[in-house]
Amino acid sequence: MLGSRYEKKKHMALNGGEGRAQYKPAKRSLGQNFLADANIARKIVDSLDIQPGDNVLEIGPGRGALTRHILNRRPGRFMVLEKDDDLAQALTAQYPSIELVAGDALAFPWQTLEPEAGWKIVGNLPYNIASPLIWDIVSQAALSAAVFMVQLEVGQRLKAPHGGKDYGALSVWVQSHARVELLFKVPPQVFHPQPKVTSAVMRFFLLPRQLDQDTAKALAATLRMCFQQRRKQLGTILKSKGIVGAEELLQGLGIQPAQRPETLEPERFQALSNRLGNQFGS
Numbered sequence: 243m244l245g246s247r248y249e250k251k252k253h254m255a256l257n258g259g260e261g262r263a264q265y266k267p268a269k270r271s272l273g274q275n276f277l278a279d280a281n282i283a284r285k286i287v288d289s290l291d292i293q294p295g296d297n298v299l300e301i302g303p304g305r306g307a308l309t310r311h312i313l314n315r316r317p318g319r320f321m322v323l324e325k326d327d328d329l330a331q332a333l334t335a336q337y338p339s340i341e342l343v344a345g346d347a348l349a350f351p352w353q354t355l356e357p358e359a360g361w362k363i364v365g366n367l368p369y370n371i372a373s374p375l376i377w378d379i380v381s382q383a384a385l386s387a388a389v390f391m392v393q394l395e396v397g398q399r400l401k402a403p404h405g406g407k408d409y410g411a412l413s414v415w416v417q418s419h420a421r422v423e424l425l426f427k428v429p430p431q432v433f434h435p436q437p438k439v440t441s442a443v444m445r446f447f448l449l450p451r452q453l454d455q456d457t458a459k460a461l462a463a464t465l466r467m468c469f470q471q472r473r474k475q476l477g478t479i480l481k482s483k484g485i486v487g488a489e490e491l492l493q494g495l496g497i498q499p500a501q502r503p504e505t506l507e508p509e510r511f512q513a514l515s516n517r518l519g520n521q522f523g524s
Contacts, residue, residue, distance in 0.1 A: 277307040277366055277391075279432035286443055287311040289425055290362050290389045299323065299355070301347050301365030301375075301390075306333055308364060313337060319359070323347055347375055357384035366391040369437070373412055376400065380419040380446060381458055388446040389425075397424050397442030409504045410472070411465040417508045418453060418461060420446040457516065464515035468503040475500050491517055 277283055287308055292298055295318040303309045303322045312320060321341045324330040334342055343350075348371055355361050363385050367375060372392040379388065392400070401422050402408035416422060428441040453461065471479050477499025480488035489499045495513050497506065506514070 275366075275433040275435060275437045276304050277428075277432060278434045280307070282428055282432055283307040284311050285426070286364065286366075286389060286391065287315070289443065289445055290364050290387060292317060292362060294318075297321075297359045297361050299361055299363045301363065301367060303333055304329060304366065306336060308366065309333065309337055309340065312364070313339070323350060347371065348378070352379055352382035353384075355384050359384070360386040362386055363388040364390070369393045369396070369439075372396050373399075376446075377412065377415055380416050380448065381453075385446075385448060388420075389443060390446070391428060391441050391443050393437075394427060394440040394442040397444050400424075400444055404507045405505055407504075411469040414465055414506075414508045414511050415462065416446075418449075418512060420448050422446055453512075457512070460515040460519055461512055464511060464518055468511075472503045475502060476506075479503070485518065 290298075292312060292315040294316040296315075297319040298312055298317040299321045300308060300312060301323050303324055309322065319341065320339070321343055322333065323343045323345065324333065325344070325346050327344065330342055330344055334340060347365075361384060363379065363383065367390050369392070372390070373396055376390065376392075379385070396412075398408045399410060399412050400416050401424050402410075402413045404413075423445040425443045425445055428443060430436045430438065430440060433441075467483060468476065468479055471482075474482075476492055476497060477489050480492070485491065492499050492501075492514075495510065495517065497510060497514065
């Protein structure tokens, strides 16, 4: 059941047709850049591989660029999560059959999505919330697949291999929960208003074995500790946090104390966090 902070409404078509939508200008405060290219919208929805009867959740549908293509695939249940009241009103006038959930995606209770429903999640995410939102979704939502459009720089961080400058806490966390693919890039010219950066469409599939709650909590704490001081050596970082026998602990995991955080693979970070537990705080 959805939390009390959300207003959920089912809009059923009265005449089988689409109403007329009156959309207001984009709101800079909400980071709105509306996709205006139907071919790219169709390509994004195609990459989610929606089959008739699938359950779909769209984040920030905006003016419905993806929505219309999702509806054409006859989903079993189609929920849209929209924060902007003006957009929500216009969208449901145009597509009365959608199930509207009014609220902020960053506060949405992702863990309440039914595991057996196999949700497919999609959205053109506002650049300013994409990273924390994806962090939450891959670790909390019971999804069968997700496709998100994000800033290219964020997409590169999500996909980054260990050892490079793009590799960080977000990379490790997401790759510890999901398989990540960069499908294609999207130029700024296909948006209105145009952003100043290139976008990327990313696809996510949850890994077969998910981290339990305690393991995930320890991993998050380890990542915060290490990447807040990413230029320092791991041995130095652990000692600064009062970890007893830091060098011996690292060497026992096949990690040299002189290594820096960006050199560790996600699996090695998981092993380290399992050993550390929550002894350095949450």
